[in-house]
Amino acid sequence: MKRVVFFIAMIGVCIVAEAEVSPPNMSRVGPGPYRPLYPPTDKEKEIAVDAFFLDRRPVTNTEFLAFVRENAKWRRDKISGLFADERYLSHWTGSLDLGPGADAEQPVTFVSWFAAKAYCESRGGRLPYEAEWELAAAANESSADAKDDPVWQRRILDWYSKPAGRPLGKVGRSVPNYWGVFDLHGLIWEWVYDYNAALVGGDNREQGGTEKLRFCGTGALKASDKNKYADFMRIAFRSSLEARYTVGHLGFRCARDLEDK
């Protein structure tokens, strides 16, 4: 009996400690190294990423609807064409009505970078940087760095290779990763603040010339690990985007700096 009481007390301590560290529904991620697939310079093969807070789940239709209600200029009938293309929130029935095509707990998609950024700022946060997102997404369930886990790599690739023409799953139904974060793989693509930082050329095979960061066709020799196809695909996807674009399986989640930063 004594032991049980002690155990319960410990859980209480943990919960309190956790609550003091992380804002609600966010996980503390990092610090840790991020190894860019295309290091900008030889000295930046490994970039130190400071610890930060990251939403445990992608932003849902419900959450985004609340934001749109509060901020009319982000309604689909009010938004400027500069900030979103014509598909913005097109899966909703109305400007303020999810309707049958958008489940409350599905991640919101068909959102532009501008809209995602505005949402996060309205919640006191920001979009995660690519380095932060990739650091969080490099973890599997048990380890912060899962690069040597072929099963995990396989799972990511399997999702990438499935056509998207089917209903999205709901957020938070997967197993949380090492950092306690859900759905970084296998549900949607996600916006990052610096989504076009890798400057991948539209042509995978260009190399040399003025744009040394661009891919080459001869086996992607500049890539730090040529087998990291999953990373390639994320970078290629992000590179195809413009800030006003919206895509049917592209959503986002928010990040936040640590308080003491």
Added chain:
Amino acid sequence: MPDTGGSAKGDFGSPRGDPIEAVLTQAPELPPPTKRDYPAKVVVHLEVKEVVLPIADGVDYTFWTFGGQVPGKFIRVRQGDTVELHLQNHPDNKMPHNIDLHAVTGPGGGATSTFTAPGHESQFTFKALNQGLFVYHCATAPVGMHIANGMYGLIFVEPPEGLPPVDHEYYVMQGDFYTVGKYRAKGLQPFDMQKAIEENATYVVFNGSEDSLVGEKALKAKVGETIRLFIGNGGPNLVSSFHVIGEIFDRVYQEGGTRYQENVQTTLVPAGGSAIVEYKIEVPGTYILVDHSIFRAFNKGALGMMKVEGEERKDIYSGKEVDSDYLADKAAPSQAVAKAAEKMKEGELTGDLQIAAGKTLFQGTCSTCHQANGEGIEGVFPPLAKSDFLMADKGRSIEIVLNGLEGSVVVNGKPYHSVMPPMSQLNDDEIANILTYVRNSWGNQGEVVSPAEVQAVREKTARPPGAAK
């Protein structure tokens, strides 16, 4: 033949007349000749779709396609035409895509100009300065994977005077595929990047599926007709040794270029390259299209058919052609097999239907070793006809077909030490039909084997490493 002058002589000035919407076709069909004598503006709308389609019977694969099928839609223009190309990336797609056409003069071949996110469209324009048959493909990172998933097709830039008329033009494009499961392992098979890097293809097929040009879908022609095949090879890795069994190519425009070689047996088609072959057909029958790097034809799917009807020409060819022997296990599913499958669904499968279906399957899969008459080859392949070993134990016979057999056995008093590979890529129905046939033929008399019995053995026993589940 005089020099055509290449791109230097390929510009016939500004496009004339109204813009023309290009007719695009799925393989094996081709758009009609342009029959134009002036340069035009040709508008091409290509839609990229990520789709799940069968690559073999019972095996699905997620293809990335230009137009919904592999290979991509055929584009036909005339030298000097100005081509306005729209690349549409379907909103349901997950990946960004682009297109590099080898017919384009300019860096990247259009790839940088057409890099397109899902749900968006890009456009660029080029003048087709060089005549010839050109491959187009996706060049988005990772390029190898986009091509390995089927993102290629052909564009033919006709010489200004066109090509001489023929009776049939067909579009055939080879590609190699890399799946996690073995050849013919059932179900949805994901792409295997490691096998792709090692160039260890699981499938080598024409037109995106090993069934695309067999049975009902075989190419068709009549005796006395002339044929022109537009052959492409998407790769990503393998170079094709393209050959038609029983035909000699009268003319081959090697690598899709202008000059032709005559009287060719086998022509090399590079990955990312093409060839045009022409021949006249004198003798009726079934002609088999293969990659004559021959294990690909019989063990990876690189096999198609052209069925030719017409009067026999015994003066040219005496006959006794036996398709089924040559086809080995690549024969198209026969009517007997289809009928058995249908009755099975309706719950009306009979032993006779099973035997009929099993016979066809046996001739494809088993007769190579056990021989069509079940006699086997003494000392090497054990007999099945009047086989004491076979008939002694029905469960064991199911298990051997599923899991293979290694080690010494004595059959009808003679020892055998061969290895029979597991045939677990066959489904329960197929194995039941084969065994029902084998156990009721050549003097054997046994009860039928039901799919349920096979299923039970499959569940109870383990497959050897590497075999299909």
